Amino acid sequence: MGYPFKEIEKRWQGYWEEKRIFNVDVASVPKDKKYYSLVMFPYPSAELHVGHARNYVIGDAVSRYKRMRGYSVLSPMGWDAFGLPAENAAIKRGIHPRDWTLKNIERIKEQLKSWGIGYDWEREITTCLPDYYKWTQWLFLQFYKRGLAYKKKAAVNWCPSCNTVLANEQVIEGKCERCSTLVEQRELEQWFFKITDYAERLLKDIDRLTEWPERVKTMQRNWIGKSEGVEIEFPLGSSDIKIRCFTTRIDTIFGVTYVVIAPDYQHIDKILELSPRAQEIRAFSNEVLRQRHIDRGSIAEKKGIDTGLYVINPVNGQRVPLWIGNYVVTEYGTGAVMAVPAHDQRDWEFAKRHNLKIIEVIYNSQANLNDCAWEDRGTMVNSGKFNGLDSEDAKEKIAAWIEENGWGRRKVNYRLRDWLISRQRYWGAPIPIIYCDKCGVVPVPEEDLPVILPDVKEFRPTGESPLTYVEDFLYTSCPSCGAKSRRETDTMDTFVDSSWYFLRYISPRDEDKAFDSALVNKWLPVDQYIGGVEHAILHLMYSRFFTKVLYDMGLLSFDEPFARLFTQGMIVKDGAKMSKSKGNVVSPDSLIDRYGADTMRLYILFIGPPDKDAEWNDRAVEGIWRFLNRVWNLMDIYDTMPEEGQGDANRAVLKKVHSTIKKVTRDMDIDFHFNTAVSSIMELVNTLYEYRAKGVAKNVFGAALKNMILLLYPFVPHISEEMWRRLGEEEALDSHPWPDYDEAYLKEDVVEYVIQVNGKVRGHIRAAVDAGKEELEKAAKQEVKRYIDGKSVNRIIIVPKKLVNIVVK
């Protein structure tokens, strides 16, 4: 029962497609009329559930709203189609990942269409197809030319289950972000992008992203992890080995009582040659590394072992012992720490445990070094010529002094590592590089792109790229000398594909270049980007990096890709993220079958603040279904309205209409408060029901109804279009202007005042808007007579049009 949504939704979806409502001619749109509305493109793994739908429904509401606001809205859609899940699913089913992927794409496309989400499907892109990855490869070559793509042997993160390496960003708490397997370290020769060259700009430009959520910006800042300090060298005894330490607390340099290095310190073997206890130390180090692997992030005790060697503190010539400690990690700084137990809690704990000296060099009366380290500022002591200075001032002076003497230098350290992009898997874009015995590493000439991913039957992960076994692919001739040579067999991380797709949408079929700079410069930055917060670091930082590189190449006139970012919250069910394995997935298709797409869309928008996680409630969906039926039935009510009405009722209805327009417009413009926008439209509908028998004229009721439809259109376009036409309108809603509100209707002659006594509400009065002070005071006193009789009135506070507060004693 209920309104005939099935027929209605089918009709308008067909109409939009036929009229090409969502297709944009990017070349002809003037710059001040363009609006690029982008949702993060999906990975076509399986059917979409309502959690995914939230992303697209929000995006569609924004696009349709902006269209009504007079913009030419570009809203494209594509597929992030390379990657491990496709490969794993294909292996499981014994089919090719491409077939599996393309089948899913068709299925998901149907889903999106059935939800009434409008996209310019003529701009559809699929990253696993050669006409797209040709340009991913081209971009790799540009990076290579600029020295931003390089190969090096390094300890890398290895997922033994996925049988491939992972970027640092893909390791979560020591585990693979995909399969949660503990990640191992392996020494491998791999391709990297030099994102660290851009660390400072990626950090600094975050400040310009004023329309990004604070949370995302903070996460990126933390990830980049800048810290400023000094790198100082401690010579090892009489050898020529120097232990370089990074510190942000150079003011404590005179308090160094030992130096401690990581168990897997890079020059550990050379150092151990000098140590009398090498055997013992190796055993200790192995144990620490093993422990760390099993129990990452929760090491309780500071354990260490003395190497028996000494290093020299260059600033005072003191010999201090060299230790190996479990609390030092190779990945940060230099893997060696100058330890100052008096002023660093970790060093303090270590020193206490191993009976190492604690020398105070920053004096503060609040410090008690018997209990813990003093990490705040203070006055310099035991620090030679720097004694008496404030420790903050001393930092600068000591750094300069160390540089003068050549003991070290100021250094900025970043936590950010270079981006490891090689993957030993099949389903990705081949890295366009050839290895020739004579010429060395030779990039594939641009005219030979794309390097086609060969069709293979066997692509199980073995730890080596499956392409290694494809002879036709592997062997080629050197572009430089023509000799027989081998191709690179690793493929690229899929995050490379998604780091530039927003540029490709502007000219998706261009066979001559990756993107059209002139058009891209007109259409980007993206006006509104919408997606899940899970991409806060990976995708969003890589895309920013790409944009900056392309800007430096002169191909773009902007260096931040996304002007405004909105991260929608997750939809959870029974307290958990929706997933097949948990069996708590809500399928939009069954909802649509029962209530229609508009009900699903509106419920998703109404469920809560869109940037927060929300709990799915099947019952609450019915509330929306009831609401839309009430909306639908307003048409019948309209037919029975009298031509003539009464002034009061007409005014009340019009006032509600205009205040609703004002409220909804605000919610749309300011921060996507769809939930409150919807609830205020519900109030309007309630008002229309309330006044239907109170003498509202038919034309007033009709005007109210039409404005209501305009407000609803971005949320529930099908029912809106249908009602619009049934009410006799000819012109389509998608190009109809958004309604304006008229302050004149919001003005009131008489307002209600709250009367308080000592801040407590004791009554209400109605008074003319222009009522004078005395008049209001008199009426207010009269209203709350019984509360103030026999008491003296101290003060009367009047807030115009709101309240009167009488202060009595």
Next chain:
RNA sequence: GCGAGAGUGGCGGAAUUGGCAGACGCGCUAGACUUAGGAUCUAGUUCCUAUCCGGAGUGUGGGUUCAAGUCCCACCUCUCGCACCA
């Protein structure tokens, strides 16, 4: 530990930014219409005081103010991100 965000009825959540706390929706209660109701409509629904009259109330404890969910101080709890970051 650092950083970000959040704590409001039985539930999801509102509150024009210092001015009637609980909009809107779910659920619940009662009634109407019905052979019937998991349809629809009407009324009610923060708690205590059985009603009235009142009183209390936005995580806790203080404070500022005529007036505090909102501002200030201290604390507690939860979620997320990073984490022996030197």
